[in-house]
Amino acid sequence: MEAFFAKRKFRRLARLPFCRLILGDRLFGVALALFGSLPLILALFVMRIWVTSPSGFEPQIKVSGLDLAQAWSLKKSAARAAAVGEFEKASFAWLTACANNLGDVSSIRGFLRSFISAGGPSRFAKPAIQSSFWLLNLTATNRSDLDLAGEVLEVCKLPDLLVQRVAPLKDALSVELEARYLKSLFQIGEIVEFEQVWTRSWKRHSEDSALQLYRAAHLAGWGDFDQRLESLAKLDRAAASENLWLPANRLQLVVSARRFDCGRYANALARLASVGEDSLADHIGYWRLLLEAGREAEAEMLIGESSRQPSNAGETVAMSKLLCDLGLVYESFDVLGNAPANARASQEYWTFYADALFAASRWEDLRRISLQMRRGSLNGNRFHALGHYLEGRAELALERELSASAAFQRMLEWRFEDPDLTLRISQQLIRIGHPELAVQVLQSSNNTPPRNADYWALLFEAASREGDTDLMLEAASQWHKLSPNNPAAQQNYAAALLINRERADQAVRLTWLLKDRYPNSRASALNHAAALRLSGRSEEAESLLSEVDLNLLTESQSAVYHLNWLALDFEFGRYEEARNHLASINRNLLYSPQHEWLAEILQRLPEDGE
DSSP states (O other): OHHHHHSGGGHHHHTSHHHHHHHHOHHHHHHHHHHHHHHHHHHHHHSOOEEOSOTTOSSOOEEOHHHHHHHHHHHHHHHHHHHTTOHHHHHHHHHHHHHHOTTOHHHHHHHHHHHHHTTOOGGGHHHHHHHHHHHHHHTTSOHHHHHHHHHHHHHTTOHHHHHHHHGGGGGGOOHHHHHHHHHHHHHTTOHHHHHHHHHHHGGGGTTOHHHHHHHHHHHHHHSOHHHHHHHHHHHHHHHTSTTTHHHHHHHHHHHHHHTTOHHHHHHHHHHHHHTTOOOHHHHHHHHHHHHHTTOHHHHHHHHHHOOOOOOSHHHHHHHHHHHHHTTOHHHHHHHHHTOOTTGGGOHHHHHHHHHHHHHTTOHHHHHHHHHHHHHOTTTTTTTHHHHHHHHHHHHHHTTOHHHHHHHHHHHTTSOOOSHHHHHHHHHHHHHTTOHHHHHHHHHTSOSSOOSOHHHHHHHHHHHHHHTOHHHHHHHHHHHHHHOTTOHHHHHHHHHHHHHHTOOHHHHHHHHHHHHHHOTTOHHHHHHHHHHHHHTTOHHHHHHHHHTSOGGGSOHHHHHHHHHHHHHHHHHTTOHHHHHHHHHTOOGGGOOHHHHHHHHHHHHHSOOTTO
């Protein structure tokens, strides 16, 4: 500083009182510098400029310095609480730290571990589930985090979600997660998949006594006669064991339902109820078993005596189904109408409710629930597309065409997030005569074409109904690529090729395979004749076409039959016969490329008498 002022041109500045104060009092100079940088420090502390999300994660998560400081303090508090066994207090501190910094995976892991250590207190169950999914998104389903998420879902007793998350990676799971996956498969009734996974991995779990019990339950319900007796005895012994008492009795319920053994089910249920480990779902299973055993009156009596209410979507749907099957339709709708809040955040609940209202033709109620599902605070935008669709269906049933059309257009502004629901809604739209809407729903379902043969089959059907031959060819090609040995895929791909008059050699090969497989099929013979004519093998086409019985063809097949005969007769100079076939063609059943082909032939066909 002194050297700076020593230069001649700055000597005058050095004589100023303020500068002399800075030079003479270093502490004052430092204080002044800090004061001057205070705005910058505050900006760095308050503005959200610090990226905390993992590299490559989109969108980036940015937080402020204040957020980081608060999260750091909360993490310290959480660690201290966990160290003395105050896991619920620790869970709250971890969760608050997560809220301050959504990109900090260490906070999320700390919260989930604390939640598990606490045995899963119910007040943290929902945020724990959401946090486990968020963690997997942040870390691109890191294997250790998948183990942690799987443990959370097991603690929350959500086997269906565990299977959904784990299934895509089922061939590369840790021993612990694979054990949870096997248990969850059994619990949700995926017995075939359970057996397949167990067959290839049983050696890894030979020391897992709880999982061995699941295997015993599988053999007791689905094994041969000798295996069933031996495994039932093993379950009975485990039910008397202190360590395995709870899982043994729960598995007794599953096996008893499989064996239609009302007595064994009732005994296991009573043992669980004696210690408060029974659920409404368990009782619904027993009432369903009584119904199937022809003991409807007893089932109705027990339902009437029960004061339990459904606590989730699964119990709500199961209870409503049971009441409906018992003939208690009013009570069934009452259960659906009074479903708990968490059920209203479930697609399973809304789709079942809508199906029930459809079956009962309760259109005004359908309109009402379409509004409810779009307004639910827990739903966000998840059910907007479904809600508008249901509103449109209700308006159609009430013969309000303009309102229905407006609802369907609003539906297209949103996306069906669930692939199965997308296919189901598209199929229904085709059925009610709106293939153009089905095409838009299907094409907006994903940014990239899904590797799902059912998707392409449905898109082909919708395009066919709409008359979009380019889309028909694209969909049929993808369908055939995914299911090359499927006769329907082969047939429709060949038909799309013939309609568009493309790839004659491939059309011949496909139609020959179908004709060879189904020698008595009129459609196969007709298509193979058309393919032969397209490839220039007109004599063979004429010979084969002559064998087709016109009287047994459908209207659309008849139009194609006459169109091909017209082309053959024109080619061989039989103009009179060509005109006769022309008169028999129902042009309303032709696609646009077929109209263009017909127009080309007619331009060259001599006038009558020439």
